[in-house]
Amino acid sequence: MDRPGLAIVIPAYNERDSIAEVARAAAGHGVVIVVDDASGDGTAQAARQAGALVVTHALNQGYDAALNSGFAKAAELGCAAVVTIDADGQHPAGLLGLFAARLADGVDVVAGCRPSKPRLAERLFGLATRLLCGVKDPLCGMKGYRMSLYRELGHFDSYGSIGSELLLFAARNEKRIEQIPVPIAARRGRSRFGAGLGSNIRIFRAMVKGLARWRSQSWTASCGARKATVTPKGR
Numbered sequence: 001m002d003r004p005g006l007a008i009v010i011p012a013y014n015e016r017d018s019i020a021e022v023a024r025a026a027a028g029h030g031v032v033i034v035v036d037d038a039s040g041d042g043t044a045q046a047a048r049q050a051g052a053l054v055v056t057h058a059l060n061q062g063y064d065a066a067l068n069s070g071f072a073k074a075a076e077l078g079c080a081a082v083v084t085i086d087a088d089g090q091h092p093a094g095l096l097g098l099f100a101a102r103l104a105d106g107v108d109v110v111a112g113c114r115p116s117k118p119r120l121a122e123r124l125f126g127l128a129t130r131l132l133c134g135v136k137d138p139l140c141g142m143k144g145y146r147m148s149l150y151r152e153l154g155h156f157d158s159y160g161s162i163g164s165e166l167l168l169f170a171a172r173n174e175k176r177i178e179q180i181p182v183p184i185a186a187r188r189g190r191s192r193f194g195a196g197l198g199s200n201i202r203i204f205r206a207m208v209k210g211l212a213r214w215r216s217q218s219w220t221a222s223c224g225a226r227k228a229t230v231t232p233k234g235r
Contacts, residue, residue, distance in 0.1 A: 005080035006030030006100050009070030010061055012087035013037040020050040025093035033073050064157040071156040083144040090185045091142040093168055099144040106147050108175035112142035121227035134169040138164040142182050145201035152225040162206045172214055
């Protein structure tokens, strides 16, 4: 898989202060697709000036809808793989090469694992998926996917999974998954997702819906999933 076959999809909402730096750092690894989710602060303009391909939403639709739009654009461009990163600069662009290399070697999903999870619901979700299928951090925003997996499911998200549906689909279907430790830089400004009761409820709903789909076998006729392969630190 040639490096031009990689897309870096960056969902963004009011991230003008960081998006240009994030887009430029990612540009050496593939086509950068920024999905501007109806920002009001000039995020789209800053991303274009940084050389990114920008997809814009006329109305704010949320994180999962932005990722859906980014994956649709990557499919339209014929990209072989996608890596998602956040627009706030917390994910290290230096790991994009490793993510791309593992995808090129045939890994279906490369899942980032953060050193800590700030919200209680995130910790519960991570515990549930670790016990179920070995996935430690289903909500880390830095993940890599082969587009063949996206085409197999037919979408990236269908129920507000906060970016976890395609990963859980891969685990349910015994795809090849590797997990890589991802250090998280300090965020500039306030989290767009939030840290209060509302954000924890959203995460809890995503967990319940994801586990319900797993149990209903709506993703597959297969019964069971193997444990994800954990890439050792230092790789």
